[in-house]
Amino acid sequence: MSDGLDALLDGQLAYYRARAPEYDEVYAERGFRHLTDLVERLPVSGDVLELACGTGQWTVRLAQRATHVTAVDGAPEMLDIARRRVEAAGLVATFEQADLFAWQPRRRYDTVFFAFWLSHVPPQRFAAFWATVARAVRPGGRVVFVDTDAAERDTERVVPGDRATVLRTLKDGSEHEIVKLFHDAGGLAAELGKLGWTAQVDPADGGFIRGVARLTDRSARD
Numbered sequence: 001m002s003d004g005l006d007a008l009l010d011g012q013l014a015y016y017r018a019r020a021p022e023y024d025e026v027y028a029e030r031g032f033r034h035l036t037d038l039v040e041r042l043p044v045s046g047d048v049l050e051l052a053c054g055t056g057q058w059t060v061r062l063a064q065r066a067t068h069v070t071a072v073d074g075a076p077e078m079l080d081i082a083r084r085r086v087e088a089a090g091l092v093a094t095f096e097q098a099d100l101f102a103w104q105p106r107r108r109y110d111t112v113f114f115a116f117w118l119s120h121v122p123p124q125r126f127a128a129f130w131a132t133v134a135r136a137v138r139p140g141g142r143v144v145f146v147d148t149d150a151a152e153r154d155t156e157r158v159v160p161g162d163r164a165t166v167l168r169t170l171k172d173g174s175e176h177e178i179v180k181l182f183h184d185a186g187g188l189a190a191e192l193g194k195l196g197w198t199a200q201v202d203p204a205d206g207g208f209i210r211g212v213a214r215l216t217d218r219s220a221r222d
């Protein structure tokens, strides 16, 4: 692809594959330590689809509330850790490895959930991603998401230019350029409104945002 977007997204997935063994360290940091408690205050229920599940930090919490969880991620290394975490908690989930920029749902779910994924979806893929999500939600179902707040931009090494990327370094010293958008709550709700969603996006304690979205006119989108 001429603008290099595919290569950037391949590199982003490669970064997370390499980061998998050290990924959970972030959940030991202040701010993240109790973050997954947020699930208790979010409208998560029924048959749940989790996109970009990572090491399963959220999958366990979702599985405690859902009738079933299907968790998708592109990194087999992440999925291995997630699978072990869910089993260790005595819970059950179905895991699937897929590239979310190509993946399509085979059925619909009551809740579609994603944490710290939307900020890695580039603007050029934003509408297509939400169209995929629309195909995964049952009539009356909800999309629930958690992500970093716009204010967190100052904590990252933002790459100058219009690619909406940051630089991250792994423990082996390797440096990776990945997509990172810093959505602010109001702007994101308005953007989703233009795509046919009714969304409530609010700041959550600790530099995060939480969002709940429903299709505004389901019949128009089926």
Ligand SMILES: C[S@@+](CC[C@H](N)C(=O)[O-])C[C@H]1O[C@@H](n2cnc3c(N)ncnc32)[C@H](O)[C@@H]1O
Pocket (backbone or CB within 6 Å): 009, 012, 013, 016, 017, 051, 052, 053, 054, 055, 056, 057, 058, 072, 073, 074, 075, 078, 098, 099, 100, 101, 114, 115, 116, 117, 120
């Ligand atoms: C910031 S992590 C979030 C993980 C988890 N949701 C959490 O909050 O801890 C982003 C996740 O997206 C996954 N990912 C990156 N690119 C992907 C792609 N193209 N398709 C599917 N998953 C992808 C990574 O493997 C990683 O697990």
